Amino acid sequence: SQQGEEDPQALSIQEGENATMNCSYKTSINNLQWYRQNSGRGLVHLILIRSNEREKHSGRLRVTLDTSKKSSSLLITASRAADTASYFCATDPNTGNQFYFGTGTSLTVIP
């Protein structure tokens, strides 16, 4: 079964607003990564947070990780129409040799 589940499944906001999406996972992890996918394209890596980190920033992105709750959130501030895409979390469990991707959040930013 998949390790990660994103919430919400879909999100629609106005340009300039902040977008928050959440990821929950099931087992202990080494790290958690967030990826972006534009329609019909491959995934692009956005940010990685290690299991011993609680928060990380990259430009307009802010990621938090709560290992006690087995959850992470991705915040995109001051959203732009170009941020319209699907966003996936991926976990690297500390057992096994696979990465596990969540089901994704589809973000639409309305100009």
Add this chain to the structure above:
Amino acid sequence: DGGITQSPKYLFRKEGQNVTLSCEQNLNHDAMYWYRQDPGQGLRLIYYSQIVNDFQKGDIAEGYSVSREKKESFPLTVTSAQKNPTAFYLCASSIDPFAAAGSNQPQHFGDGTRLSIL
């Protein structure tokens, strides 16, 4: 520029036919992966390879086969045994994630191949 190239972008399969999807990378990555993505779904791992001439089954390997004869190439064959092959197939690579120096590394993705049934 370094990257991953998948071909073809679109592929059609006839009943009973095997088809092969190409994946080539020039990133000098040891590890390569094949994922299947169904509409509105996440990615599911088909096969992965951490080194040349070695590969492991993922969660949904049935009906698929792979080879890893060269570091740069990891082709995926969708066999006639795969009864529901219509999907978007994504190839990825990374520095071997399970080597100490390569841990916590991201995956780099190609732009996918969309496979449909005729």
